[in-house]
Amino acid sequence: MTRSRLLWPLLALVALLLLNLVFTPSFFALRIQDGHLFGSLVDILRNGAPTLLIALGMTLVIATRGIDLSVGAVAAIAGAVTCTHIATTGDAIGGMALALGLCAVLGLWNGFLVSVIGIQPIIATLVLMTAGRGMAMLVTEGQIVTVNNDVFAKVGAGFLVLPIAILISLAVLAGVALLTRRTALGMLIEAVGVNPEASRLAGVRSRTIIWTVYVFSALCAGVAGLMIASNVNAADANNAGLWIEMDAIxxxxxxxxxxxxxxxxxxxxLIGALVIQxxxxTVYTIGVPPETTLVFKAAVVIVVCLLQAPRLTRTFRVPVPQKAGA
Structure with a gap:
């Protein structure tokens, strides 16, 4: 157990939950109202759903030795396209489909730059990170586009006992887990990440794998962008998904x-996304000014990463006694 890389993140999550309980005795309380489940824990899961979605896509990208800095901008584009389409035509389903289709194209663009052109992933996605906000601003003409559509509102604020946003993110997590752990896809992704050239020589289509994970990352960002915009019934191209790529990483x-x-x-x-949210x-609960949230995030990440570091782990590892004659 002490050698598991999940030990310290789990302990950090438990410590944060207990700290909230100290300041808010009813923190773990749950209630059902009108067939909907409410409570602080439910709020954490709902608010963390966009981060979890983007982090799932980011996990596969990072597993291929890449990075995707454009997910925040892609989320903003998805919200901008959907809300603008709804405001113009009133068609929520068509707007969301159009937005996700555009996100897939943006993922193809990132994958093309990385796998075909050979640009470093951090540079290739930084291009879209910078230009994406401008694209979203062009779509909304620099305005905050507000909408009032019941179908669209359900994506981020709807309930099926649990918030629909939670159900969507957990469904994507389950689907990715089944696809990558019950088929050879996960092994191929890891092979590309360990040594792209060796995997290519072994017959693995590394370009196709890289292209696929960047498209998936963009689609996850698109769905997260729909959640963010739906939750407030508006598209704010300048602030939607701002720095969410950092939370995902x-x-x-x-x-x-x-x-x-x-x-x-x-x-x-999943545990990391819950820790971040x-x-x-916790920062809001204990009364710390919101602008210092990033400082607290940085401190927690540094501590957890240090505790996970192999050198530090070896230093504090308790030797297992060997049986006589072994």
């Missing part, structure tokens, strides 16, 4: 996935 790192590529942990990503909630 932090969640992946806290979960034990190496930025050097190779092996990854979807369970760790619980930390944000």
């Amino acid at each position: 932090l969640a992946v790192v806290i979960g034990g996935t190496s930025l050097a590529g190779g092996r990854y942990s979807l369970t760790g990503t 619980t930390l944000t909630t």
Whole structure:
């Protein structure tokens, strides 16, 4: 247990939850009202759903030795396209489909730059990170586009006992887990991340794998953008998904996935996303000014990563006594 990379993230999550309980004795309380489940824990899961979605896509990208800095901008584009389409035509389903289709195209663009052109992932996605906000601003003409559509509102604020946003993110997590752990896809992703050239020589289509994970990352960002816009019934191209790429990367790192590529942990990503969202909630609960949230996030990430570091782990590892004659 002490050698598990999930131990310290789990302990950090438990510590944050207990700290909230100290300041708010009813923190763990749950109630059902009108067939809907409410409570602080439910709020953490709902507010963390966009981060979890983007972190899932980021996990697979990082597993291929890449990075995707454009997910926040892609989320803003998805919200902008959907809300503008709804405001113009009133068609929520068509607007969401159009937005996700555009997100897939943006993912193809990132994958093309990385796998075909050979641009470093951090540079290739930085291009869209910078230009994407401008694209979203062009779509909304620099305005905050507000909408009033019941179908669209359900994506971020609807309930099926639990908030629909939670159900969507958990469904994507389950689907990714089944697809990557019950088929050869997960092994191929890890192989590309460990050594792209060796995997290519072994017959693995590394370009196709890289292209696929960037498209998936963009689609996850698109769905997260729909959640963010739906939750407030508006598209704010300038602020929607701002810095969410940093939260996603932090969640992946806290979960034990190496930025050097190779092996990854979807369970760790889930725990990391919960740590990030619980930390944000804790900052508000204990009365710390919101502008210092990033400082607290940085402190927690540094501590957790240090505790996960192999050198530090070896230093504090308790030797297991050997039986006589073994």
